[in-house]
Amino acid sequence: MRFELSEDQALLRSSTRDFCQRELPIDKTRVVMEQSKDGYEPGMWRSFADMGYLGLLLPESVGGQVLGAIELAVVMEEMGRVCVPGPYLDAVLAASVLATAGGHEQLLAEIVSGRKLVVLARDDSPYRGNRAEPTRFSDGRVRGTKYFVPFGARADALLVVTSDGLVLVDAPGNMTALETMDQGQRFVAVALDHPATFVGPLSLLERIDQIGAVGAAAMLLGVMDRTLEITLDYVRTREAFGRPIGAFQVLQHRMADMLLRAESSRSAVYRGAWCCDTRVVETALACASAKAYAGDAARYVCGQAIQLHGGIGFTWELDLHFFFKRAKTLEQRYGATEAQLENALAAAGY
Amino acid sequence: MDLQLSPQHLAFREEVRGWLAANADRPWREVLRGSTATEDSLIEARRVWQRKLHGAGYLGMDWPAEWGGRGGGPVEQAILETELIEADAPPILNTLGIGLLGPALIHHGSEEQRRRFIPPMLAAEEIWCQGFSEPGSGSDLASLKASAVLDGDDFILNGQKVWTTFGPWADWIFVLARTDGKDRYGGISFILCKLDTPGITVRPLRQITGESEFGEVFFEDARVPRTNLVGEIGEGWRIAMTVLAYERGAISFTQAVQYGRDLGRLATACKEIGRTGSAVREKLGRLLVENEVMRANGIRTLANFADGKAPGAESSIEKVYWSEFDQRFRETALDLLGPGGQLVRTSPEARDDCDWARQFLWSRAETIFSGSSEVQRNIIAKRVLKLPQDPR
Structure with a gap:
């Protein structure tokens, strides 16, 4: 038994931390998030490809790295530490679905090399207050409205979830930008009445949803880790009543609780990832628990980070709000807490 | 991994x-x-x-x-x-004998003490209780005042110990006593006392569960042979701290198994009594998730043990987590079971799957014993987060 990462995994962590610090420092990301219409820098996608991130889970035949959920968690955790914007996890998950379905070699090779972006379109639209209508696939056409499609405006193709299975559709028009509070996550709504090709049954999503939950929870872990570091630095230097505020027991206990949540998330994330890779019976329960817990934990940690900074924590100038917003976005996506609680209950047979 | x-x-x-x-x-x-x-x-x-x-x-x-x-x-x-x-x-x-005193004797006792005390401890012929806390010294244990004064070949003990688990039915007690009034930590010694020694009185204390599992122990000029000193005079604090580290172990791992079992029983009970609404399910789901995260913490500690890594101050995180989780769990159980959850176990109407009422009450002890939640958070702030310390 061993909790520590293997030598290769530890190398992946250090190279990813270097890459993120060099190529994706938060000062640069801040400008991209504030000014780019895409919410991320598509030019970075080639660097992601060079680092092997885009084909992390994919087979060698399409240029992938044939790695697993632990490695994905390592990369996501490091990306969380600098609040990386863009559709990274979305691209990884969509590619994994295509690879599991079989075929699509050409498209997968283009995804791995960063030339094409495919994302999942899942949520059926309750657009303008109407009740959600299921998206259908029949006679070679996909019909319906998808809501909150991540980075749909940049996607070359969408992998659409319909009640008749998963279908692939070339980048359709008719997109409406849905601007949210997280500047590093861009969404669109898309009205579909387009020719599409059948990819496979909905059961393809089962394993991908577990990996997605672990990946998102890992990014939440990185978000928590970095937010706590920023806060610890602040309370050691900021003085009030003649001493560093970090010496006050009431704040110390708060930070002990922040650490408890971050470290417990770490245990849960890596256990979940290990379960995914080992395909043990407790995988569903472990993944659902990691995501549900990390979502709550990150909201707490990021919220308390703002609280402990006081007024400056509420300013746009400080980086904390980017982490705070990302925590909320991730909590809602890749299986929101409510859905993960149901998954956990089902897995336990309650 | x-x-x-x-x-x-x-x-x-x-x-x-x-x-x-x-x-x-x-x-x-x-x-x-x-x-x-x-x-x-x-x-x-x-x-x-x-x-x-x-x-x-x-x-x-x-x-x-x-x-x-x-x-x-x-x-x-x-x-x-x-x-x-x-x-x-x-x-x-003999939980405390085997959990705490055994390791203390193995690491710090004399060969003679090991031969004299370990076999009857293992065979449950001599039951041990722990004399650390005092009415005036709980979280601030090193302020303890019970004294041991050397007089020839004996120590003469005076003072009072309290919250002495197993006190009412123990045969022996291991005591932290002050041998030097000026040296806060170095003035404490670790002494073994037979409870029927003249001058020692044990009184049971009734707990909120109604049980008298713990008691208080009074020392009035009790004479104890010097050969019952473990280690050297003044080594008591160090011995106690190394011994307390044994109390921790991979506790989240084992607790998660017990809570998982009881959680399953609670889920079954909810179905039986028709409490299956979404508010109930959300509560069950949250407990389930929190228990799985605790299991993950336990697996991590266990894997680190297996990998040869001794746990450090992070064990404080585990103590806070499992003890506070158990309180949420037992409180929620009583909410979900309705008034029936409050029945005492001997009531013919009580459920036979778990003693829900007793566990609810007992969970209040867990955030106090073996370092309260507040002390654990101080340890995390000081030793893990390395935050500046206020002059106390």
């Missing part, structure tokens, strides 16, 4: 399972509810069970072989404990 038990550990688990299948008695929860059960009969049952475990070599597993140890470590210990939980076996009787 490898979170699977090794083949040797799996083999050990199989061995324990086989032994339990052949040797385990009635489930303990049935014994507790039995119409003839008294406090004395339950103690006797625990004594008998401890002897059985000792006979099979399952006590003090990480001790040297001559004391019944078998070269096992914390992983074997955790496996054994989880299997005992699964089998609903009785608790052993």
